[in-house]
Amino acid sequence: MKHLLIAALLCASSSLFGSPFASEVIDYSPGPGQFVKNRLYNDPSRALGAPMGLYVDVPCNDSLVTLGDGGSITLAFDTPVKDDPANPYGMDFIVFSNAMFVGGDPYYRFQEPAFVEISPDGERWYLILPNILPADMEGNVDTGNSETPLRGYAEFTPTVGLPQDLETPYFNATRTAEQLYTVPERPYDGEDDESLEFDKVSGGGDAFDIADAVVETLPGVPARDAGGNFIKANLKEFKYIRLTDAVTGDGSQLFGEISAEIDAVAKVSPAVSVGGAEGYGVITEAVVTFITEDGFIIESPDRSAAAKVITDSEEEVEVGDKLTITGNVGNRILTDAMFTVTSKGHDVKPVGMAKEKLTDALAAYMYVRTWGVFDGEFKILEGYYDKQKGGFIEK
Ligand SMILES: [Ca+2]
Ligand SMILES: [Ca+2]
Ligand SMILES: [Ca+2]
Incomplete structure (x- = not known):
C-alpha cells in the first residue's frame, strides 16, 4: 500500500494545489470485497482530483476507488473547507460516487451508502449526522437497489459528465470540472420528494453541511448528552474527511x-447575488419575472437587481419560479446558462419608478411599475427595462 500512497502524493501536489478537490490520500483501509484486489478499483489516488461522471442511470466507472465491505478512505484538502453561509442551501462539500438512478428513476436507486466523518486536524473526528444511523441501517435498509431515501450518506446521488462531453447534454453549455462539480445538489430534506429529483444545474454527488457534524464515540456512532440528544460539533471548517462503508456483511448474488x-x-462554490454576479457565477436567489424571445429575466427576491438570461435550453421555466442558475455574467446578461427550478410560485412585486428614472444604472431588467408620458400620453405601465434594447418593455 505504501508505494500507492507515495505516488498519490507526488502526482497530487503539483496539479491539485489550490483546486477545490481533495489533494492527498492519508489512509486507505479497504474491507473485503470483489473489487479490492482489482487494480482498477483499489488505487486510492483515484479519489483525488475531479470526478468522472456520465448519466444519472449510467455511471462512469473509470475514476473510482472501492471501500470494500466496512472499509474506509481518509483524504485531505490542501486548504480548509469552510462552513460558508453563502454556500448554496448551506451545503459545504460534495462526495462523488457511482450511485445511479435505476432506469432513470430517482425514487429507486443503486446506492451503497458510506457514512461521512470530518476532522479539522486528523485527530478529532465528527460524524455528519445521517437520517438513519449506521447501526439502524444494518438489517433494516436494503442497500444496493433501494427505495429508501437517505440523507447524510455518500453514494446516494449519481455523478454526471461535463455538458460538452455528453451525447445528450441537458444544456448547450460548457463547464470546467471546477465549475460543474462545485455546485451542490439539493439534499433530500425528508419531506419534499421533489428534492429527490436530479438538479440539472450541478454535476451531482452527495452534498453535506458542516453544521450537521456531531460528536461521536466511535466511527459512525454519535454521542448523546444526558437528555439523549446528539451533540453538535460546532465546527467552522475541516481539512480531513473519512468515508466508511456504512453496512458490513451486506451483499447480493448479482452484485456480490x-x-x-x-x-x-x-x-x-459560494453563491453570488443577481447584482453581484460578474464573470462565471452561481446564483441561488433568482426568480423568473418575464419570459422573453431568447430566454427569460431573473430578479433577486429582495428586488435589488435583475438580469437577462439568454438561453436556447428546452428546460421549461415559468414566471414565479425560483432558480439555481450558473453561467457567465457581463453587463447583467447571463449566457452559457445551466439552471434548475428549486421552488415555484414566488411573487415578485414591481418596483415603482418614474419614467425619467428608467436608466441602465437604476432599472436594468427590473420589473417596474412606471409612469410618465408614453407616445404623447400620460400612462401608468408595468414591464421591465431592457438595458440591451435601451427601452421599457411593457408586460
Ligand atoms: Ca476519481
Ligand atoms: Ca457493505
Ligand atoms: Ca454550511
Whole structure:
C-alpha cells in the first residue's frame, strides 16, 4: 500500500494545489470485497482530483476507488473547507460516487451508502449526522437497489459528465470540472420528494453541511448528552474527511459484496447575488419575472437587481419560479446558462419608478411599475427595462 500512497502524493501536489478537490490520500483501509484486489478499483489516488461522471442511470466507472465491505478512505484538502453561509442551501462539500438512478428513476436507486466523518486536524473526528444511523441501517435498509431515501450518506446521488462531453447534454453549455462539480445538489430534506429529483444545474454527488457534524464515540456512532440528544460539533471548517462503508456483511448474488465506490470530494462554490454576479457565477436567489424571445429575466427576491438570461435550453421555466442558475455574467446578461427550478410560485412585486428614472444604472431588467408620458400620453405601465434594447418593455 505504501508505494500507492507515495505516488498519490507526488502526482497530487503539483496539479491539485489550490483546486477545490481533495489533494492527498492519508489512509486507505479497504474491507473485503470483489473489487479490492482489482487494480482498477483499489488505487486510492483515484479519489483525488475531479470526478468522472456520465448519466444519472449510467455511471462512469473509470475514476473510482472501492471501500470494500466496512472499509474506509481518509483524504485531505490542501486548504480548509469552510462552513460558508453563502454556500448554496448551506451545503459545504460534495462526495462523488457511482450511485445511479435505476432506469432513470430517482425514487429507486443503486446506492451503497458510506457514512461521512470530518476532522479539522486528523485527530478529532465528527460524524455528519445521517437520517438513519449506521447501526439502524444494518438489517433494516436494503442497500444496493433501494427505495429508501437517505440523507447524510455518500453514494446516494449519481455523478454526471461535463455538458460538452455528453451525447445528450441537458444544456448547450460548457463547464470546467471546477465549475460543474462545485455546485451542490439539493439534499433530500425528508419531506419534499421533489428534492429527490436530479438538479440539472450541478454535476451531482452527495452534498453535506458542516453544521450537521456531531460528536461521536466511535466511527459512525454519535454521542448523546444526558437528555439523549446528539451533540453538535460546532465546527467552522475541516481539512480531513473519512468515508466508511456504512453496512458490513451486506451483499447480493448479482452484485456480490455491497460497498461504496468513491470518485472524488469537492468544496462547494459560494453563491453570488443577481447584482453581484460578474464573470462565471452561481446564483441561488433568482426568480423568473418575464419570459422573453431568447430566454427569460431573473430578479433577486429582495428586488435589488435583475438580469437577462439568454438561453436556447428546452428546460421549461415559468414566471414565479425560483432558480439555481450558473453561467457567465457581463453587463447583467447571463449566457452559457445551466439552471434548475428549486421552488415555484414566488411573487415578485414591481418596483415603482418614474419614467425619467428608467436608466441602465437604476432599472436594468427590473420589473417596474412606471409612469410618465408614453407616445404623447400620460400612462401608468408595468414591464421591465431592457438595458440591451435601451427601452421599457411593457408586460
Ligand atoms: Ca454550511
Ligand atoms: Ca457493505
Ligand atoms: Ca476519481
